[in-house]
Amino acid sequence: MDVALRALNRFGLGARRGERQRVSDPRGWLKAQLDGGAPSLHASDVPSPGVIGDAVRGLRMPGQRDAQERREARRHLVELSAGEARTALEARISSDRPFVERLVAFWSNHLCVSSGSKILVAPLAGAYERDVIRPHVLGRFEDMVLASAKHPAMLAYLDNFQSIGPSSPGARMGQRNNGAKRGLNENYARELLELHTLGVNGGYTQADVQELARVLTGWTIDGIGGPGARVPQSTQARRANGAIRRAQPQPGSAIGFTFRERLHEPGTKTVLKEHYKEDGLAEGERAIRALCRHPSTATFVATKLATHFISDDPPPAAVDRLARAFRSSDGDLKVVARTLIEEPEAWRDDARKFRTPQDWFVAVMRAFGANEVNPNAPVVLRQLRQPLWSPPSPKGFGDAMQEWADPDSLLNRGELARTISRQPAMAALDPRALIEVVDVPAGNPLHSLIADTSIPAPERVALAIAGPAFQWR
């Protein structure tokens, strides 16, 4: 094993040509990446909150528009999503802090939203990664989870924006107005416990799920209208207009988080034996921080990190050390990332991880020295079965070999490699230059194939990136 390549491929997102020689102190190179600030994107590359708000609202009122307006809203959405995907992928492909970018992708997947199952998420997914993950990826876990809980993408994805306390004034009023029964939606509370913090065997009950859902009632989306946005007026005013005024969001306005007291379930709640006295928004903030500090959370998160960075079957000693770092630092993710670098198991010869389709694609682009991606990249990732921000369930994408190294996918990578290698831009690429980004021992047949000038150069390029050695990191 080449230690520099291990740092570049395992911790980073794939070596670029020339980097192997430059990285003389692999651990130091990784640690230095943690010392910069939060990895934010250039403001000029990202859409304004108002543009995103309009795209979301465009999806919310399809019934009242004519075909032309619907087409326009659709075009707006497609353009917005494509731009967001391109920006995010280019950040991974061109980053000089690839370890930090890998961490962004990891946490974005851990607290995933998916535009595949809820169209409302589509215009928000890029903003979610920018606003929730990037600012906290080297900060504190609980701040990240809290930001996630309050982001419109998560509120929409796991339905919390529609969850209403059954005894809240909002529920009673809703019933009086139209007879429709509205109430608690446990979806987010369940996944917050099961997938974001304690883990499925973390020691909570169905009662905890329901109580946590009650704690989080009233956490909703601002700026999209809808039932949650009815605002009560004084009794006098109500008598005067005989109706309840509905807040109308302005075009061009941002959408965001709001706490609506009148949708919030009143009373004391009990989550994991902790009592939460009626305290509005603060109840949920306290509950989420408590979940993040729960011992099960440290173990759950440590296991997931060890699985991602070390092995599909991570060594318990490594999980323990990561969990301890997480607990003793109060969930400081920079400390946890530094512990990962120091983790001896991650540098062992026999530890290796199969590249997921996104990993593979990004590594290919980096090996080629690309700085921008083809507009087709999101489509390609979908064909490789790992579309950006569209995991099939709230569990996010897995990263075990078992999930990705199926026969058809290996063949797909071969086909795609051949397609990419035929592109005119690849003509200048000397296949022999690619061998330095692939960790292959002497004597591996890749060495002789890549040097065999009787094979057309584009085909040798394809062999380098489609061959088994490039499938691992």
Add this chain to the structure above:
Amino acid sequence: MTMNRREFVRNMCYGGIATFAAPRVSFAQVAQNGRLVFVLLRGGFDGLAAIVPYGDPDYAALRGSFAFKESELTPLDDTFGLAPGLSPLRTLWDSNELAVVHAMAIPHRTRSHFDGQAILETGLDHPAGSSDGWLNRLLQVMSGRRSGIAIAAGMPLSLSGPYQVESWSPTQLGAVDDAFLERLAVLYRADATLQNRFEAALQQQELVGEEPMARGTARRGAITPLMQAAARILRQDQGPNIAAMEFSGWDTHANQGMAGGALDRLLGQLAEGLVAFRTAMGPAWQTTTVVVMTEFGRTARPNGTRGTDHGTAGAGFVIGPHVTRAKVVSDWPGVGQNALYEGRDLKPTLDTRAVLKAALSGTFDLTAAQLDRVFPNSSTVRASSGLML
């Protein structure tokens, strides 16, 4: 020496290139006779538009402009008829290989595609953030030779889980020639972990078709070529025997149409695909069961955009020689106003798991305890009686 792809693959798989080990995963275990294909119609397939209850006295009034005339249908009995598009299924009906299940629904009430598909695919009775698919659980609890394959553009949740499964899809990301695959195979030989998987991929290609563009011709969305490709994989003696397939386009909120309309054309493709599958299976058809299901039915009445919205109970099919006889299996609730679920949907009277349990026990040797492991918390749900031999 150059070989053509066919020779190359055959040599690889059957020992011409001596150093290849026999594939561990796919084609080298003892026989389990049955074959099962689970076809998921994603989007909510309109059971009332497909299996038409023309003999129900409330039908015409309920469906209004969506009501078929008896003369347009292929009658199955005094109550039900096949919609015009489904008329190719008549041949399966006549050979006593088609059971229609109606007024069937998943065990949890939801009108969300996401939750509905998750429940149908995990085989659970509630939506859960993470779970194995029931087909994967089936592979885990079965004994004897068995192997699962996703014949789909992605890995369906139904087949996901710890039991290793294979995959084949018509997704082709570029043309590859034999020389390239041959060299790639040389590289894969140096990787003990991935070598067998790559071999299996070439082998499936071989099963699916001799033409190099076989993947290209079974394009996404075209049902018949994909069903034929599936048959070429599943009919092999040592091939996979449990398959998941999926087709989308059933979410007909607008302009679903009548005879010759959008939905009817899709039904036609489905029916032709199922019949083509039987033909292509050849003798292996005798051990095969195909189950067709959807996450939910649709609203009983047309909506304001000449379509239907997300509803509750719907219809499905169980097809194959193990079916008792041609019949509509349903505890029909009727479609009068008071009979509808929440006043708008066909009322569920049959649990999808009851149908799946019957299909499984009619196809494989499985105990009730094994079936309860495939479908957790389902011990009170009995396999539908009279559905399978």
